Each structure stands twice: as structure tokens, then as C-alpha cells.
Amino acid sequence: MTELAIRGLSKRFGDVAAVDGFELEIGDHELISLLGPSGCGKTTTLRCIAGFEEPTAGHILFDDRDVVGLPPENRNIGMVFQNYALFPHMTVRQNLAFGLEMRSVPKSEMAERIARVLETVQLGDLGERYPRQLSGGQQQRIALARAMVVEPSILLLDEPLANLDAKLREEMRFFVRSLQKRIGITTVYVTHDQAEAMVISDRIVVMFDGHIHQVGAPDEIYSRPVSREVANFIGLTNFVEGRVQGADAAAGECRLETAVGTLRCAYPETLDVGREVALIVRPEAISLSAAAPAESGTNAIPGRVGERYFLGNITGYRISCADDLLLQVQDDPWASFDVGDEVWCTFDAAHAWIIPD
């Protein structure tokens, strides 16, 4: 199998730096997602790997061999396009055979491999159809099959599920994920849907404005974001601005002085006293209570319920606290407070995180 390494990749379009200083190592069998808002350079990165764009600077290594300058057809990649790009003038079978023909695979083996891949994507009997005679989900799976059947060294997918409806999209996430694990192919997956990235990836690369902000496993990205952008982009987040009162790397804890009192937070590094930082805490980490908590170890912020909404599995609140701080809270659906109630928002130091600005 193939390891992919990207070293100092930059791509400029005139004045726009679409990708800037991109560094990444992708291991064998790994599925990496490129995640970020529209225009952050995900597609450009993918197209550089595929060979459709020539990098302005940097190297792309397939198993230690630099492929920059190599035309796409010689890179042995498999690519799935957002609009699938199935050849409209060829049947499904002809579409699947195309890449094999380019590799001069003998006819008998070709038929066998096509049959096998059709089986894999569970569309065994659709070989003679034309793409326009397939549903969106079927087209998507054929596109995936076409990329896989050539046994590429690397599989590249650019928002492959974006054109599917919500239900199907969720199903396909698991399908893609299990297929990739079964075949064990090194995969780069572009998406701007964070839930999709969380479900599907071994690691996520979060990009903004052509730069990588963070690389990590989904839970790491979620609970320990390195920048405000990452924290904001992934899930709902509360920010509480404050100043470091004392940080002790040994204890793994940091105390902050904020407008709503002293807050404590698990943080493994030492920070200078007096430094301005933001504490983040996810809405589901906060619980509401009518009385102040007894233990002194938990953080507690008093406030008043401003809004309440019911989502079925949770109830959401917007709590107005001192200094115009608005906390988003998601609590059990049955713990019900009414708008106007005075409440305490409590959360554990272990569930908070600090972003040094």
C-alpha cells in the first residue's frame, strides 16, 4: 500500500494563495478528511495530489517518490468527483472498464474485476444501464466503483456525498467508511460537512484560508481545538474571555479570571500569568441547576434563562450571564427550566479547554 506525504505544498492562483505551506503525512490504510469552510483550499489540495493542478511550491510523495510534474494519468490514483463525472455516453460497465482498458487489463480479468466491484457496491445488475438511468445514490456508488476497480494507490474523494439527500448521505458515510477499511486503501476525503468528517475519518485536517489549523482524530479536534476558528467551525461552542491567574502544567490545570468569576480548566501546558486567553466549553458539557453547586471543584456561573428550545434528544437553552455573556447549554430533555428562571451553569474543569490567542 501507499503512504502519502505532502511537504510544504503551496498553490497560488495569481494573487490568491489557495493553499499555503501544507504539511501532512498520511499513513497506509488511513482515511484523512480535509475539512474547512468553502474556499479554504480543500479541492485545490486534492487536485494537486491528483495532478490536475501543478503546485507553486512543495512536494507530494507517494511512497517517497515525488509525483509533482507527473501527469494525472500516470499517478495511479482513484478519484471520485462531486458530480460523479460518469461518462454519459458509456454504460456503467463501459465506465468501469475505462480505467482497466487504460491499464491494458486482459478482457477476461476485466470482466471478473468489474463483476467483483459491482458486487462490492451492491449494484450487480445495473451494468448495462446508462448513468442517466441511475438514481443519485446509485451513480455515486458507480463513481466510487469506477475509482476503486483500478486498484489505485490512493483514493481521492471531493465531497462525494454532497449531492445526495440527507438520509442517503448518512447511510453512504458508513458505506464508504467500511469499504475503505475493507480494502485498506489510503484515502483523502474532502468535505465541508463536519459530521461527515467525524464519522468517516481516522484523522481530520482542519483548514482555513489555505492553512492547516489542526490535524487530529475527531474527538481530539472536537474537545481540544487549537484555534477559535476550529472551535467555532466544529460544533457549538461557548467562549469565555479571561486572563490567566495561574497555570500549572504539573497539575494539568489552569485558573482563569473572567467577568463571571474564576474558572478552572484542564490544560496541560504552562501559560504566563496575566495572558489573555479564551476558555471554551461545549454546550452539552454544561448542566443547569437551580441552586449553586456544593463542591468547590466545579465551575459555576449564575445566569437567567433567555430562550429555550426543544430538540427531542436534548433541550437547548440560551443563558444570559453577567457582562453580556451568553451561554449555550444543552441539557437533558426532561430537566426543564422556564424562560426567566435564575439558574446556575456548572461544568467540570476537565470539560473545558483553553485557546491561547
Add this chain to the structure above:
Amino acid sequence: MTTAPDPSPIPNESAAARGRLQRKAGHVLYLAVVVLVYVYLLTPLVIVVLASVNAGEFLTFPPQGFSLRWYVAFFESEAFMGSLFFSLRVAFFATIISTALGVTVALYVVRFAGRWRERLRLFILLPLLLPEILTAIALLFFYYNAEALLRTLGIEVASGVFRNSVLGLLIGHVLITLPFVFLGISASLYNFDHSLEEAARSLGASRLTTFRRVTLPIIKPGIIAGALLAFIISFDLFNISLLLKGIGVATLPIQLFDYVRWEYDPTAAAVATVSIVITVIAILVTEKLVGLRSLRF
């Protein structure tokens, strides 16, 4: 001045009925205009066909009976038959040349021209934007002067190498038909989904293979439509042919023109009908192959 009181928002019964009647009358009038315009558009063509199979010298109403004598006259006329085949030949070669040029240049303009794209497009469409009669005149002068110029440069050219020759006429036909081919092909190239080519390359196809196996089959309707349109246009081209015709060779439209200016017998109708039939065949072929809507003007 006083303002009139607000009219009631709900019109009374009779006014409503009157309104309905007015609407209906208006709609009937509109449809009548539409139908009449279609009748107007088609009448001359129908009349020509009727006249060609009418037994009498003049088309009268009611017609004087069915006869193919005018077709016999046409097929026996050396001048008409000669110019029919001459026209078909010119149209054929003009189509081949302008399609070949059109494909290459459309490919270039759409894919590679960069910031020159719009200017190039306009330049290639020039023959369409300039009045055909002016282009014909310009070519007439030019052929005359070019020969003299080539001779003073010491290049031996046969007298009338452009003028009075099929070559000069053919160049004129290519100039006029080229923009039509170009429009058809570049439209299908603009609509072409680039990711299809990228998909082919990602599957291991070279640039050339990609063009042959993916691009060409998909833009083929545009090419066919453009080529057939070029054929029809060339076959019916008048002004260029009139001014650039050589001595003794005339395309069918020119022959027909000379004939109907001085003669009134319906042989011309037979000729005209044959040329309509040739066009209709070309249209049917287009419709069959690629659908009429691929024709672009």
C-alpha cells in the same frame, strides 16, 4: 380638483363578465396573430411546392391538375443539373473545411485562449457580423488586386486563380460558414463538464486518449449540428456566389436567380422544390442525429 372616490376593490357582476369577455377576445386575437404569422412564414414554401407539381404555366386557384413536367424540364436542363451538382460539391467541401477549422479553433478558444478568448471569439464571428454583400464585394476587389500583387512580386499565378475559379468561391463559402460551425462546437465545449476529462485522466487516460474517448463523443452533436448547418448555409449562399462566380459556373441559387428574373415558367419551382427537399433532408438528418435544438445561430 377633487380626487375620484376609490373604486370598489370587488368589481360588480356585469363588469366582471365584461372583463372575462375582453380577456377572451384579447386571447383569441393573440392566437390569431400567432397563427397568421406561421401561415405567412410557410406560405411561400408551400406555394413553391404546389407550383412545381401544377400542370399549368401559372399557379392558379384551384390548381390545374398534377404533373411532373416541370421536374422533367429541370432534369433535362443541363444548366440546372450542372449547377445543382456544382452547388452540392461546393457545399460539401466548404463543410469539410469549415468543420475542420471550426473544431480546432473552437477547442483553442474555449480551452487555451486565456485572456484572448473574447477577442478571438469576436474575430472568428466577424464574417457573421459583417454584411455578406460587403464581404463579397471586398473579396471581389481583393482577388483582382491579389493577382496583380502576386504577379508584381514575381510569383507566377494563373489568371483568375481566385477570381473565376472554384477556389475563390470556396474560400468565400468557408468564411461565411465557419462562424456557424464555430458557434455550435464552442457551445457544446462550454457546456462540457470538465470533470469528465479529469475523471478519464485520473483513470489513466492520456490527453489524446481522453479527447478521443471522452471529449469527442460528447461534443459530437455540436460538431454534426454545426457541419449540417454549414452545409445548408453554403448550399443556399447567394451574395458571395453572385459576385465571385466564375465564368460559366454558377451555383444553384445563382442559376435560379438568373432564371426567375427573366422567365416565369415553373421549372424554377421544380428547382426550388428540389433545393427545399435537400435542405429538409439535411434538417431531418440533424434532428435524427442530434435534435434540432442543437442548431445555434
Add this chain to the structure above:
Amino acid sequence: MTDPARVQSTGTARTASARPSRRRWNPTHFLVFPTVGLLVAFLVFPYLNMVVMSFRNPSTSQVFAPGFTVGNYLDAILDTDLYYLEILWDTMVLGAATTAICLALGFPVAYHLARTSSRFKSVLYAFVLSPLLVGVVVRCYGWIIILGNNDGLINTTLMDLGLIDSPMTLMYNTFGVSVGLVHIFLPFMILPLLGAIQSIDPALEEAAQSLGASRLRTMLRVVFPLSLPGVQAGTVLVFVLTISSYVIPILLGGFSVMIMPTLVVQQLMDAMLWPFGAALAFILSIAGALVVYVYFRLTSRAIRGIA
């Protein structure tokens, strides 16, 4: 799974790859040369040559004499009888009238074709295209049969029915020419209008009607203004085609309807006055371009709000 041969060719393939690039000379540029060469040699040069020709000295024995003059233009413009300027004026009037009639007739048809859901839509479309695809001589010949002054279909039929005593003059006058011109150029009006109307969201018309506008008012206040780009394209096209048309006026008008193209061809082919003919052609072109320019200036403001 990686085919080593494929990837190892990196080093050599790198220089050989023919990716478009600003800096490097690109072989794809060869695609453009044949066409541009043809157009330069047989369109640009001929037009430049025609400009030169219009300043040549006239000659009685040859098509032109050595030396240059502006006399050809002066002769045409300063002619004391205003003969040439009158023809120019007639040409412009004929162009404007043809354009106006085409617009009036073409708009309902384009609207109908754009909005119909009839099964015969593509047949109707073919009808609209049909005059375009049949040679201009053939179409004129059809009108000659119909309009003929003595034995035309209309005259013979009406006389047989006893409705008229002597034949009407339907041809070799402005009427006959206009009938032919409108017929032949109508598709050039309908097609741009069709495009423009098709791009108008039908919901806008429903909105207008829901606000109480009648169909006619909807048409005048909503559809027509929104289709102005198509109107502009169609009118300019028909105008330019009309003022430069030769066959139709000559076949349906003879020499009794004298307009500029007829005059120009007459000067060139019959009188062999090439320099003067060229000058007349340019006077027509300049006048036409001026009219189109003024028209564009006047209409563009109305259109700017839409586009």
C-alpha cells in the same frame, strides 16, 4: 498495489508533460493558426483593400486608375440632386419599417413558442427556422408566384372571383419588397426574443396577475421590459440585415425600388465603377453603424436595469 513503473517515470515525465503554462511555448497554439490565417488573409486584407479601393481614382477603361482621391465620397454626398442621399434615406426607412413590423409580428410568436407546452413545440420551432434554412432565392420565388402583378396567385384568384377588375400592383413596389423582407428576416427577430422570453421566470407573470394586472398589462409592464435584451439583439440584427440585403429588393422590387445595396452592385457589376461602388458601400456601412450606435445608446439605459 502501486505499479512502480508508473510512478518511477516521474523524472522523465516531468519535462515531457504538456500542461498549459503562461511561460512555456505551448503547442496548442497551433490550433488557432489555420483559422486566424484564413481570416486575416481573406477577410481583414480584403476589407482593408476595399477601403483603399474607395479612395482610388476612377477610370473608364479599367476598374480603377492610378492615384488616390476623396472624390468618390464627395461625388456621392455632394450630388446636387441628392440622388444618392435620398437612396440612403430610403434604405434606412425601409430598414426601420421592416424592423418594426418584424418586432410587432415576432413578439407574439416568440412569446407563444416560449410558453407553449404543446406537443408540437419542436414542429413550431422548425416552422420558425424554416425560412432561415431555405435559400433566399427560393423564398423570393414563392412570393413572386403569389404576388405577381399579372399572373400572380392573388391577382388571378381575385379576378376569377370577380372581386377586382384589373390586377393590383403587389410587386415591383415597396409593398412587395417589404413583404419579402419581413418574411425572410422574421426568424432573426423571433430567435433572440425566444431566448430572452424563455429566461423570464413565469412566476413573475403570475405575480403581476396576482397583483391585479391584466394579461395585456402583464405583457407590457413585465414581459416586454424584461425581454428588452432580446428585443435589442433582434432589432439590430434585422435592421442591419435589411439595409444590406440585395436579392430580395432586386427580385421583388426590380429597379423600381432602389436601395443602397442594389445601387452598389449596379455600380460594381454593370457600370464597373469599383472605386465609386466601394465608396457607396462605405457610406452605407457608416450610416448603418451610426444608426445602430445611436440606437444602442438610447436602448442600453433601459436595459441596464434588467441585466
